[in-house]
Amino acid sequence: MAEHMAEQANEARAIARQVGETFGRAARVETVFGEPIREQGCTIVPVARARWGFGGASKEAGGSQAGGGGVRVDPVGIIVLRGGEAEFRPIGRGTLAFLIGLAVGLFVSRRRSAG
Numbered sequence: 344m345a346e347h348m349a350e351q352a353n354e355a356r357a358i359a360r361q362v363g364e365t366f367g368r369a370a371r372v373e374t375v376f377g378e379p380i381r382e383q384g385c386t387i388v389p390v391a392r393a394r395w396g397f398g399g400a401s402k403e404a405g406g407s408q409a410g411g412g413g414v415r416v417d418p419v420g421i422i423v424l425r426g427g428e429a430e431f432r433p434i435g436r437g438t439l440a441f442l443i444g445l446a447v448g449l450f451v452s453r454r455r456s457a458g
Contacts, residue, residue, distance in 0.1 A: 355399060355408060362397050362412055376422075382449055386424040390431070391416050 377389030397412025420433040 351408070358408075358410055359397075359399060362399075362410065380445075382445075383452075384425065387445065388422040388424070389418065390420050390422060391418050 375391050375393050377391070380387040380389075393414065393416045395412070395414050397410065399408065399410030402408075418434055420431055423430045423432060
């Protein structure tokens, strides 16, 4: 019985290690700060909040084990770099309008350049 419990504990540690390594590979700066967008002397850096979590359990009597995890990434704002200055703009109505305007402006300017 003790040998069986030790084996289960080793399996649980191996699973926890594997899950931790998987989430660790995802925990990079690129997960939170998006690829910069550079256009017409302005750089926009998307910013997000990332959260990871996982857990597991085992039942001694039945020998069953379970585990799971998840990742949640939510956009929180943008960093605007212009003229040597940086400004963080949280996502809200103003930021959303700014991003829509920027997207429309980029689309129009690229169509004019192509045409």
